[in-house]
Amino acid sequence: MDSNKLLAASERFFAMETNNLAWDLIGKPNRTDAETEQMIAAAHASFFFWSAVGTPANAARAHGTVGRALVVCGAPTAKLALEHAQKYLAWAGESADAGAWDRVFAYATVARAQAALGDMGAARDARRRADEALATVTEAEDRKICDDELALPPWFGLDSL
Helix, strand or coil: CCHHHHHHHHHHHHHHHHHHHHHHHHCCCCCCHHHHHHHHHHHHHHHHHHHHHCCHHHHHHHHHHHHHHHHCCCHHHHHHHHHHHHHHHHHHHHCCCCCHHHHHHHHHHHHHHHHHCCCHHHHHHHHHHHHHHHCCCCCHHHHHHHHHHHHCCCCCCHHHC
């Protein structure tokens, strides 16, 4: 194998591994501060590697992962989380490669970020759109993954409205 192919294979491996680590930590209850730092670093690393070797879909979804990792930290990182989520949402709304589940994840991250920023009207609207997108998810496995994501905190008060 030539060095370019080896490099691309390595970057793809690290893109997947760091993405999986970020999502494992996003879903982990009672994360330590060190694990939260690791989650954010893994999400950024995944974005870096997917941007290097992935498709536009991989890069857009990596924006979603970064946004989702950042939003769990609340207001201090919510603006940046929203920017990443909006990039993911723009792709999900325009690309034929996007699935309904992409829109669920993107709208849910937008909703969380808006709630963390205190814009509950925008947060409610985005959450409603996430629920509408969820209604169009037909694959049982994809539906379960979306349901699980929507059940995860934090919602910054949005879940109680």
